[in-house]
Amino acid sequence: MAYFRLRSDAEKWFKKVDKGPKFDIYYYCALVGLMARRRNEPAGEASKDVVDYFISDFKPYKNLIIGLVIIAELQKARIDLTEKSAVREVISRIVAPGETGLTDNGVKLLNQYASGGYDYLIETGALKPETREEFMLSYANIIRDCSVGFGFQHLLA
Amino acid sequence: MKIELAGWRSEGLRCPDVDIDLRSQSGGVSPISLIQASTGTGKTTTTKLLKACLHGRASSWSADEVREFRRHNDPRPSGVFAAKLVIDGRPLTIEIELDYDDGSVRYRTTSPDTGGMIMHWGPPMEVRRFLDKRFLDLFIFDGELAKGLLDPEQAQAEFAIDALCQLYLLDEIEQVAAAAWDRETKTATVTTGSGLKKYTDLQKAISNRKDVLEKNRAKAVSELETVQADIAKNEQRIRDRISDDTTTRDLHTEAYNDKVQAEADVEKFSSMLAQALRNPNALHPIVGKSLNYLKENLDRLRLPENTSAQFFEEILQEKECICGRQMDEESIAQIRLRSKQFLGEKQIGVINEIKSDIERYISNSSDIDPYEAQKGISQDLEQSRIRLKKASQQIASLENQLIKAGDDKLEEWKKQLANAKQRESEFIGLIALNDKDPEDDRLSSRKDDNEVLKSLSIPLLTRKLKEVEQRISEITETVDLKDRTNLLQQILRSANDKAQMNIKSELLDVCNQRLKDVLVNDVLQIESIDSSLTLANQKRASEGQTLSVGYVFLMSILNRGNHDFPLVVDSPAGKLSTEPRAKIGRLIPSLCAQFVAFTLDTERPGFVTALEEAGKQIKYLTLFRKTEGTSALLKNLPGEGVVQTDNSVVVSGQKYFHDFNYEGE
Numbered sequence: 001m002a003y004f005r006l007r008s009d010a011e012k013w014f015k016k017v018d019k020g021p022k023f024d025i026y027y028y029c030a031l032v033g034l035m036a037r038r039r040n041e042p043a044g045e046a047s048k049d050v051v052d053y054f055i056s057d058f059k060p061y062k063n064l065i066i067g068l069v070i071i072a073e074l075q076k077a078r079i080d081l082t083e084k085s086a087v088r089e090v091i092s093r094i095v096a097p098g099e100t101g102l103t104d105n106g107v108k109l110l111n112q113y114a115s116g117g118y119d120y121l122i123e124t125g126a127l128k129p130e131t132r133e134e135f136m137l138s139y140a141n142i143i144r145d146c147s148v149g150f151g152f153q154h155l156l157a
Numbered sequence: 158m159k160i161e162l163a164g165w166r167s168e169g170l171r172c173p174d175v176d177i178d179l180r181s182q183s184g185g186v187s188p189i190s191l192i193q194a195s196t197g198t199g200k201t202t203t204t205k206l207l208k209a210c211l212h213g214r215a216s217s218w219s220a221d222e223v224r225e226f227r228r229h230n231d232p233r234p235s236g237v238f239a240a241k242l243v244i245d246g247r248p249l250t251i252e253i254e255l256d257y258d259d260g261s262v263r264y265r266t267t268s269p270d271t272g273g274m275i276m277h278w279g280p281p282m283e284v285r286r287f288l289d290k291r292f293l294d295l296f297i298f299d300g301e302l303a304k305g306l307l308d309p310e311q312a313q314a315e316f317a318i319d320a321l322c323q324l325y326l327l328d329e330i331e332q333v334a335a336a337a338w339d340r341e342t343k344t345a346t347v348t349t350g351s352g353l354k355k356y357t358d359l360q361k362a363i364s365n366r367k368d369v370l371e372k373n374r375a376k377a378v379s380e381l382e383t384v385q386a387d388i389a390k391n392e393q394r395i396r397d398r399i400s401d402d403t404t405t406r407d408l409h410t411e412a413y414n415d416k417v418q419a420e421a422d423v424e425k426f427s428s429m430l431a432q433a434l435r436n437p438n439a440l441h442p443i444v445g446k447s448l449n450y451l452k453e454n455l456d457r458l459r460l461p462e463n464t465s466a467q468f469f470e471e472i473l474q475e476k477e478c479i480c481g482r483q484m485d486e487e488s489i490a491q492i493r494l495r496s497k498q499f500l501g502e503k504q505i506g507v508i509n510e511i512k513s514d515i516e517r518y519i520s521n522s523s524d525i526d527p528y529e530a531q532k533g534i535s536q537d538l539e540q541s542r543i544r545l546k547k548a549s550q551q552i553a554s555l556e557n558q559l560i561k562a563g564d565d566k567l568e569e570w571k572k573q574l575a576n577a578k579q580r581e582s583e584f585i586g587l588i589a590l591n592d593k594d595p596e597d598d599r600l601s602s603r604k605d606d607n608e609v610l611k612s613l614s615i616p617l618l619t620r621k622l623k624e625v626e627q628r629i630s631e632i633t634e635t636v637d638l639k640d641r642t643n644l645l646q647q648i649l650r651s652a653n654d655k656a657q658m659n660i661k662s663e664l665l666d667v668c669n670q671r672l673k674d675v676l677v678n679d680v681l682q683i684e685s686i687d688s689s690l691t692l693a694n695q696k697r698a699s700e701g702q703t704l705s706v707g708y709v710f711l712m713s714i715l716n717r718g719n720h721d722f723p724l725v726v727d728s729p730a731g732k733l734s735t736e737p738r739a740k741i742g743r744l745i746p747s748l749c750a751q752f753v754a755f756t757l758d759t760e761r762p763g764f765v766t767a768l769e770e771a772g773k774q775i776k777y778l779t780l781f782r783k784t785e786g787t788s789a790l791l792k793n794l795p796g797e798g799v800v801q802t803d804n805s806v807v808v809s810g811q812k813y814f815h816d817f818n819y820e821g822e
Contacts, residue, residue, distance in 0.1 A: 020431055031437060035444075057435055063514035064437050067448045070511075081454035085498060088460055095511070097503035133427045133542060136434060137535055143440045151447025 002100075002107035003049035007042050010118040019132045023055045026114055028139060030065075033117030034072045036146035042115040052107075053099035066101050069094055069110055071151050120146055159721040160287060161186040161243040161751050165207060169236035170255070171228045172199025172206070173782050173805030179753065180776075186243055187776035189746060189768060190753045193761075193814055194780040198805075200727050200755040202226065207725070208297055210240035210251040212290045213264065213278035220260020227257045234258050244284055251280065287720070292320055295711065296722040303707025305689075307698070312688035317711065318660055321718030327653045331646050338642045342635055353632045359606055360625045366610055367618040374591040374615065381584035384577050391574040395556065398567050405555045412551035419545035426538035433534050438519055439527035445519045452515040461505040469496030591615050661686040664713055671709045675740040681706065700732045708741050712748035721750035729754045730764035742767025758817055765815075777814035780807050 006026045011018075014025045033039055054062040070091060079086045096103040102110065126142065129135035163186050164178045181187040194200055206226070209215040226236055239252040250267040264278040271279050280288060294302050295317055305313040319325055399409040438445040455461075469492050478484055478492075500508070560568045594616035609621045669682050681702050684693035690710060692698060698706065708729075715722065724745070730738035742764040745752050756765065769775065781787050783804050791806065798809035808814075 024431065024435070027435065031440060035441070057432070060514075060518070061436050061438075063511040064444075064448060064518060066507075067451055067511050067515060068437060068444065071447050071451055081451070081458070084458045084460065087455070087458060088498070088500065091460070091508060092500055092504060095504055095507045097507055101507050101510070132431070133423065133538060136427070136430045137539060139434060140440060140531065140535060147441050147443050151443050152450045 002102075002104040003052045004100075004107060004114075005047040005111045006050050007115055007118055008046040008048060010114075011048065013118070013122075013128055014135075017129050017132045017135045021055055021057065022050050023058065026050050027058065027065075028135075029117040029121070030110055030114040031068075031117065032120050032142060032146055033113030033115070034068045035143055035150045036117065036120045037072050037076055037150065038116030038120050039072075039076075039109065039112035040116045040119065041112060047111070047115075054101075062101055065110075066095060066106070069102075069106060069113070072113065073109065075151070158283070158287065159243075159245050159750065160284070160723065161721075162207075162723040162725065162753055163241040163243050163248070165203070165210075165241060166239040167199075167203070167206070167237070169228075169231060169233040170199070170202065170206070170226050170238060172202040173780070174802040175780065175805050175807055176800065176802075177778065177780075177807065181774055186751060188751055188773050190751075190776040190778065191765065191768075191814065192753070192755050192778045192780055193758060193817060194755055195757065198780055198782055203755075204297055204299070204725065204727055206238040206253070207240050208290070208293050209262075210238060210253055211242075211288045211293055213251075213280075213288065214290065215253055215262040216264065216278075218262055223255050223260045223262055224257050226255050244281070249280055249284070251278065286325075287320075287722070289320075291316055295320065296715070297725045298707075298711065299727055302711075303703045306707050306710055307690050307692070307703060309687075309689045314686055314690050314710065315657070315688045317714055318657060318664070318686075321714050321720065322656070322660055323719055324653055324656055324660075327649045327656070331649045334642050334645050334649075338638065341638055353629065353636055356625055356629045356632060360622065360629060362610055363618055363622045363625060366612075367615060367622060370591055370613060370615050370618065374588060377584045377587050377591075381581060381588065384581045384584060387577040388574060388581060391570045391577060394570050395567060395574065398564065398570075399555055399559065402559060405558065409552065409555050412548045412555065415544060416548035416552060419541050419548055422541035423538065423545055426534055426541055430531070430534045430538055433527065433531040436518070436527050436531075439531040442528055445528070448515045449519050452512050452520070455508070455512060461500050461508045464499060469493075469499065660717070664710070664717070667713050667717075668706075668709050671713065671744065672706065675705055675709060675737050675744065676702070677736055677740070679737075683710075686710075701734055701737065704732050705737050705741065708744075712744060716748040723751035723753055724749045725753045727755045728757060728760065730760045731757065733764075735763050738764040739767040743770060746771035746773045761815065775811070776809070777811045778807055778809055779814050779817045780805060782806075 004023070004026055006022065006029070010029055011022070011025065014028075017025065054065075058065070073090050073094065074081070074087065077086075077090065079090060081087060094103060094106040094109065095101060096106065100107055121142070124142075124145070126138070129138075163180055164176070166176045168174045177192065179187055179190045234257055236255045236257070237252060238255075239250055242249045242251070247269060248267075249270075252265040252267070254263045254265070255261075256263070263276070265274055265276055266279040267274045268279075268281065270281045286292075291313075294305075294313075302313065305311040306317075396409070396413065400406045433439050438448070472479060473484075473489055473492055473496075476484060478488060482488065556567065556571060560571070590613040593614050609617065612618060665683055665686050668686075672681055672683070679702065681695075681698065682693040683690050683706065685691045690706060692706070712724070715724065729745075730742065733741065738760070746768060752768075781790060783791070783801075783806060787806075794806065795808060795810060795813055798813070800807045800809075808817075
């Protein structure tokens, strides 16, 4: 069973935000990575296991997060939603029965998006948060900025 | 257990076609049966086939071995031999059919305990132990076994004691104990005392660490209370001082109330925003719209399909396709290849869940738009933070106003308050570290021991301590089980050794006493019984002496054991001189439950007459082949008790038995 893993430098950066569960921080990074379609294998960065399931606060939204992984992967592979077998192939690499609802490969992808998301935060000059409130208030703006080009933008028109 | 040989039947084999019935007229198996058969009547073949029926291993014979049982010039394509047994009063027939064409052997077993006839070797389980080949050699006796008893390499004597006195049961208990130990400790990684010590040391270290942290925490809590009392006192003093001053009173009261309210609001909206952000749909409108679009398109693509990969895998097991076509190799290959294009059943379930959640949280949601709600909470939080900041600034400004006006006391209290708040923050931080409960049990259990011993978290240490205590309890049970298993095994081995020793000693006395009686004119004695028998004062024995020793030993142990077996012997007295054959003849009826002997007419004097003296019921059978040489015998058969087949004659009765003289005829 694969674990959700958080880069140690990301954990350090969020030190003052670490008031709630550690999975919150993983999620903040992963969502930025997904919306920005940025994922990478954390090169040379130490990572720590967080959990191998979606904690109770996230259980209701687990399938929405998996849906976002599917969308991001389809977009990255430039697969149109009319290409049935290609869509099926992407889905079969990502979803699986189990506590995460993800294949080991799917968990690995989400870990890569969390790593890419943290890189995005640093590269765009986000300031190291001093309080949890401060970060949360800025998070919606970060998401707004990084989601340009995510998903099916024509729907916003 | 009582095993009796009730007879046998042979057809189409080298031995003559016969149906030998060893039962007496009363229906029970006769305690003594003598089958008088001259040389060439297939006695060796009969005993070999009898053993083959019982040990069940003839299926492994080579085709040449099988064909050796075919009689020269006999056109029949197969031969059949059936051994008829009675096990504790219940019939059991084991039959072998030798197919000379393909050189194979087939078994059939008939028993009420196994539900009638079965087409393989299948005696009841409890009987099988006694049908082992080595065991059969003990009671289907020949001169070779007698030699084996004196051969240290064959260890036949020890095997006979072990088998007939049921000492194997001690071995079986040992095996059961070993199997139970293996089963119980299959998943155990620590099974020794030293492994246990490692865990008790760890328990002690964690317990000490936890004690220290709890004491420190208690001290911090006590000091925090003192500090908070100081804070409250100084805050009250400052508030009173500002309230006493008419120029600042109203403004301070208002600012103080604003601050308290703003602090509570920041806490409330902060918590609400944290929860709101966990819903991806609350982060940006594109999230919900894109997820909804994904779902609609999956519906349009009919993904997941109603058919799973498993469906096609199941079709592959059928002879016909669902369309009715025969499944040929090409169809199977194509279906197998294309089935991989379908999702698995469980994956289909997960995708349907994803679609269903998109519908529940996005498409059909009648609640307030989560994104709009998040924006509202963010604004409330932002405003609360601004109010808090303003109120705090207003209070600080009023305080500074008085300090500037020369209020030294107020300045001192403010400094004390700042110090106290600094200390309060330190104590709260320390207590929080002590109280922090790692959110994930599974994660905490994965931390290594050194990491745990450095932790400041009392809940983590408490949980780890519980885990270690549970582990110690399991290991203690395992170690205890191992000690008990070892003890049981030692007892069993010791019991086996003592039983062997006592039985051997007892048998030695009994055998030597009987040998003195059997071999009156001989000084042959057994010196010791170990794996084999060792003779006293001589290394070798004549064939007759060996046979005497073999009989005496085997009958003594058969008599001593807990089971009854038939003793089947070919030419029991042939190699014995006159004196011992009479003695053994007298001994046999008293020592074994059933005695079946193939005798020669030359064995009648001395041996048969001695058997008769015992007074037990004897079944007399005389068997000869139909040949040119025996044609004269056919003319003088008695009026009753004669059974003839195409190639043999069996005559029942004592008189015919004693009068029969092949050479003479």
